[in-house]
Amino acid sequence: YSNVLECLGSNLRDWLANLNFLHDHLQGSYPKGFVAPVFWSEDDHDEEGRVNNAILVHYHSRRGSLLVPLVVGCIKKIALVYFDIEINMEQLQLQDETQGIENTTWRITAVDPAMAFKLRGKRAKRGIHHTPE
Numbered sequence: 001y002s003n004v005l006e007c008l009g010s011n012l013r014d015w016l017a018n019l020n021f022l023h024d025h026l027q028g029s030y031p032k033g034f035v036a037p038v039f040w041s042e043d044d045h046d047e048e049g050r051v052n053n054a055i056l057v058h059y060h061s062r063r064g065s066l067l068v069p070l071v072v073g074c075i076k077k078i079a080l081v082y083f084d085i086e087i088n089m090e091q092l093q094l095q096d097e098t099q100g101i102e103n104t105t106w107r108i109t110a111v112d113p114a115m116a117f118k119l120r121g122k123r124a125k126r127g128i129h130h131t132p133e
Contacts, residue, residue: 012108020036020040037067039059055108057106060095068104087108087119093105
């Protein structure tokens with residue numbers, strides 16, 4: 001599936017957003033009753049509403065938070081292998097059905113702020129660490 005994985009997106013945010021399409025495509029090869037997790041991503045915004053150098057990634061699984069450590073490792077490896085970027089993942093919330101929290105969310109930033117454009121595909125201007133939109 002390496003060739004397929006390379007085609008999921010030109011930046012990490014888009015890649016993660018397209019992962020659901022890959023899961024849907026592969027649904028026929030999954031064991032009966034298997035339900036794939038769902039991922040969605042979005043730009044992160046500062047307090048003034050401007051897009052900053054981070055993305056938010058949300059993950060929902062019928063298995064709850066059981067596989068969260070695996071997901072963290074996979075996302076970090078995907079970022080490094082396919083986008084040549086080392087990332088930090090700050091967990092903002094953990095899926096917990098008993099408390100009504102329906103998904104796990106992380107804020108993802110680049111270890112090297114100059115590489116933040118690889119998160120969302122837009123290169124920031126020199127000296128500016130956010131791109132107002």
